Amino acid sequence: MVEWTDFERATIQDIFSNIDYDVVGPAALSRCLVVYPWTQRYFGGFGNLYNAAAIISNPMVANHGKVVLRGLERAVNNMDSIKETYAELSVLHSEKLHVDPDNFKLLADCLTIVVAAQMGGAFTGDVQAAFQKFLAVVVSSLGRQYH
């Protein structure tokens, strides 16, 4: 079981209550597709991903970014049972979507950068550590059901 300090819990709740999911989700996913272009392999049906501008303005990418962030919210609301919360999603990503679990970390890093850019100085080293710990648990849980 993951042990969360009071600081970590407060930090995660704080961050997620202060970000606009409809902005951050699309920003994180499009950033991932630009910075790590091989991740585009999972989005063959998404239309024009030809260059950064196309990716960033692609409405399917934006929509999917929102889906991903709302999925993340489930972990935020169930911090003490993230593994269980994501069991089904893990199966989905493995059996149906066939996503290499290493990609989860890439998206997590992009999300960290997006949140950092937004929070500026408030995204201190300790806040970053808490946020990354949370995302590490999410990433691990999503990879759990692969076999």
Next chain:
Amino acid sequence: MLSKREKEVIAEIWERLTPVAEDIGSDALLRMFASYPGTKTYFSHLDISSGSSHLLLHGKKIVLAIAEGAKDISQLTVTLAPLQTLHAYQLRIDPTNFKLFSHCMLVTLACHMGDDFTPVIHAAMDKFLSAFAAVLAEKYR
């Protein structure tokens, strides 16, 4: 692979950061120590608490070295030759730590540059820092 334009943008950014090398460097280091406590083991001989003169000096040293490398990216192996030797034979920092530091540097840049740290710049910077780290580790074996 860095395009000509990417190399120009990288060089530009690091030139702008040179006057605040201390702040950028120490910020990245502090983030790394907070998120990856194992990295602190390389600094047992220094005071790496926030604001300490050791931390500021060390952060400055690192950023200035990165900035120097950024001036002519195609010559990284030449520019970094002395640092390659230092890291391989004296410091012997496990190269996985370079990735951790690079990640924290990206976060520092994101906090510092906000919206200006666009996905395109992020991609270029990530490529540059990866290349830098790879060259730094070249003499290890």
